[in-house]
Amino acid sequence: MLDYGLTEEQLMIKELARKVAEEKIKPFSKQWDEEGEFPQEAIKALAQSDLFTLCIPEEYGGMGGGLLDLCIATEEVSRVDGGVAASYAASFLGMFPILLFGTEEQKKKYLPPLASGEKLSAFALTEPEAGSDAGAVTTKAEKEGDFYILNGLKHFITNGGDADIYTVIALTDKSKGPRGISAFIVEKGDSGFSFGKKEDKMGIRASSTRELIFQDCKIPKERLLGGKEGIGFIVTMKTFDQSRPGVAAQAVGIAQGSLELAVEYAHQRVQFGQKISSFQGIQWMLADMATKVEAARSLVYAVARAVDRGAKNIGSYSAQAKLFASDVAMEVATQAVQIFGGYGYMRDYPVEKFMRDAKITQIYEGTNQIQKNIIALNLIKEFGK
Amino acid sequence: MIKVIKDKCVGCGLCAKVCPSSAIKIIDKLAVIDLDKCNLCSACVTACKFGAILIEREELKKDLSSYKGVWVFSEQRNGEIAPVVFELLGKARQLAKDLNTYTGAVLLGYQIKEKTRELIERGADKVFLVDNPVLKNYIAENYSRVITQLLRKYKPEIFLAGATTTGRSLVSRIAVNIHTGLTADCTGLDIDKEKKILIQTRPAFGGNIMAQIITPDYRPQMATVRHKVMPPAGILPQRKGEVIEEKFSEIEDARIKFIDFIKEELSTVNLAEADIIVSGGRGIGGAENFRLIEELAQVLGGAVGASRAAVDAGWIPYFHQVGQTGRTVSPKIYIACGISGQIQHLVGMQSSKLIIAINKDPSAPIFKVANYGIVGDLFEIIPLLIKKIKEIKSS
């Protein structure tokens, strides 16, 4: 890896996350993938090593630090298991709205248990009819005295069922369009809140993806995020600005893991009497892969650093990082399988899992097509100024 | 202290190569030893072809001539003498012969007098017996108190014990009490006929290097010896020997109490005692498949072992683990099934007399230490093996 001038603390995070990944995740990765199991033990190990304290200010039990720290940790976890990385990063996705928009009381109540890893969170936006079109959510929240009553269905929710704290996007006033959307904190165990279908996924199988069902789910009005109605859309956009570099880091991790597997295999595999790594065809493939991985990492780190420095209007760059890194992950993982040849297609070898895991990074938290919309719109807007 | 004789050193670097602590660097064609790293192991002294490295020790002049006899700790549980004791007696007789002295056996326990016969038949000239209810169960504190007193009274020159869990935990306490040297886990014992001292050979770094160790100035010279390395002494039914019974008072250490012994229920023989061990690793693929390993072990009359990977995956209890963080074994035959042969596993079993590896990956490191190997699917190979062995056993 190129020297990115990481701080001593960041290097420590990297080393620690790698240790957790190698020792507490790698040995069980195949099993979790096969069984489609939520990696409880991995989450416990990550928590025990304080890796849920990242990005959370010290006054709420965190380590302070910023998005780059989280990207570094996510990348290391993902380098071993993209599924565990998804569960890990998804908890931050659920945490960011509280950190960015929560009232002081909400932060005091919810951030410390998230920092310690005692509790896990999830972000609930997607609905069967509201995927890329986030404004089309139909889950309703109606005010009734000191309470809100939620009704509706969220699906494809990462950490669904396993998380304790959910940031839920719901309509409070249909007539206002995007300004009629609000965000709520719903806790596991709230009355009228239950879980539906568990998805059987192609990849990132060491993560749970589940439906959330709200049936007259009654929550106190203090759970309205930020204490204000109508901020749901902006919460969503700002959250994604923070979380997309994380998805991009997950993609970089998958790409890096695939690359390492490919290099190792090319070095062992002998055909025509020599190691296949001595063939120029393979060498060039590896060279392209390595270059792309490094380019993706550079972009992700640069964007994360910009966020940490307080840069405004980061949306377009966040989208670029996610778009580019996830395409690189898909390409590099596919090429890695190719280098493994027939063996690469077999479940006995871990490389096919990387290819399956890579695919989701092009899809979730906004498909890459949506990322392009964001980037293009920003370009045109800038030009119009 | 260690020093390099500048006139003799040619800067060849042989010393630096063998240094286990990476403490030697060649600077301007001269070996320079980093004293912060050096632990005076003497590997460089042995390696130097020019006699250019010296470790100086002050000679302690003590009269050690009053120490006579080669003693063996006769470990027993419930009156059953541990098999390693017979191996030690065989060795002790040989050493005693070289030193022109007698072989002694130390037997501690309760109501075990009749066992002295067995020890004499296996070569003990004298059996030092301490029979006391306090000694019924092994307690390191009580046993070490008694043996310390015996050693002080009878002054043997050599004291050997098995490198078992009991032997290892006991002998170190005694060596500290008596203030003498102890060498653990020896695989070779010989007498330097000139100096009349015991040369103890033991593996280090998991058997990758061997060290020869002496205790020149202290007595007795104490060593624990690995099980199954030395042949057991034969039985001579008419052999004569003397039983010396000792009574000691105040041998009970009130600070430690034996509560109970719980025997582990094993389907096969226990690992430490087994002549044949069949081990399974990651390639076994699951807990249920260990039945295949057990079946092969059973037809061979052997024990079941496992690699760390199999234990960590929860397929088989830790009790069965062979390797660095498990047990070190040296059976006559070790059959490794679906074990790739990580160094941590190899250090626990590579002193086995015959190693057979079954693995589907021909490049697995286990084949490098194996005497025989089969490349193939263990789920095909093992059932065939079981069938063949059954045929042989029944014919």
Place this chain on the structure above:
Amino acid sequence: MQIVVCIKQVPQTTEVKIDPQTNTLVREGVSSIINPFDMYAIEEAVRLKEKFQAKTTVITMGPPQAEAALREALSLGIDNAVHLCDRAFAGSDTWTTSLVLAKAIEKLSPVDLVICGKQASDGDTAQVGPGIASHLDLPQATYVRKIDTIHLDTNPKIMVVERLLEDGYEILELKLPALITVVKEINEPRLPSLKGKLRAKKEVIPAWTHKDIGLSQEAVGLKGSPTQVVKIFTPPPKKGGKIFEGEPQEAVSGLIKEIEDLL
């Protein structure tokens, strides 16, 4: 309650390779780790600390670079560290090593419990733990696979442990202070935490010499050691064996033919 954990820094065996030409150990670039068994000792101490608010101290005897092992122990949750670091300690055998550690423990008194790993992965002797117990005249339990109970309200304090044997385990009751050595089965060591690592980095670790623990230079190191290493050599390499490939039937028959006499 104060617990002292004794650890050793050892070369990482996974990285130790044999030079095929010279047939010697290649130690170049081999990193050092905490002896694997000592990791269980550290973990057990940290668990006891969490349960009983015990004060935990880790000690090691070794060259300056062994300080890294102490820092790692601190990052895992141990409170304090002491480094027994003195050129005079070089060449210590197990007798003098246990003496040095025992004297350090004495200086740290009152100590209720000393925990060691069952043995070190480089020397494999398993002698230092019982040696320390003997120097300090403490009751011991080696190969402990479980601490059943600890009663801190009795006088003296009492601990019940399970001790792993070749064919089962025994249950022992010890009056504290005592020393135990532990096996892998006792726990699953945690990984360091970020907060622990940051704290460990800042901690000032005292280094004690033979004078600090009241020993003469003659009593330690090579001079104080009853045993002497006279020679170190590499055993002859195992020659590559006979490998059967191809048809399982034939392979098995081939193997059986070779080993039939032994069965």
